[in-house]
Amino acid sequence: MTERNTVIRNIAEEPWQQYPGHFGSALSKALVAPETTGSQLIDYRISSYQPMAYVERHVHKVQEQVYHVLDGEGLMEIGDERRVVRKNDVIFIAPGTWHSIQNSGLGDLTFIVVTTPVTDD
Template identity: 90%
Template sequence: MTKERKTCVRNIAEEPWQQYPGHFGSALSKALVAPETTGSQLMDYRISTYQPMGYVERHVHKVQEQVYHILDGEGLMEIDDEKRVVRKNDVIFIAPGTWHSIVNSGLGDLTFIVVTTPIKDE
């Protein structure tokens, strides 16, 4: 169920950590701006923290664009058939139709922002 859209100010501590489907090994996220938290329709903004070996399984979106912004730590990002180390200050744009996954392959937590639009694949 989508909440009514409303301009708001939220503190990151207000939103509980969740482990979404397809995420494993303490791969946790907070949906800070999403249909279920703010009623947003064109944007999903999350912060994620994956402990070592935490990952999201390889997946693809038909129409969604995504941006990953690595805030801390390092991991291994798979984009289509290429794997690349990503670390603090890297920004990754993922176009629709691109297979992708990320795993924390580092020694500490991997923390990053994920922005997705539109919300639902058609």
């Protein structure tokens, strides 16, 4: 495990990554995570999805998530419901809720994802 520190990170220093289950240029930067800061209770990422990019439908046993859309437009699937999400929308996802997001717009979909705790049980 990485040593815990108080850190200041510059977003340009963190590489874009495409995590498992993410497709079509669904990229994220892990700004606060165990591997980048040693955090134990929070994972904070910025994500940018090109048109048609998506994360597959999935569920977390114990994690809560917040998505905050910064720019663009997409479809958010939560349980059996599909909703259009746009700039300034904030989505809370409770543990045990199946969910997915995809860029259905014309430009990039950019959003923050905050997850706590970091690991599923």
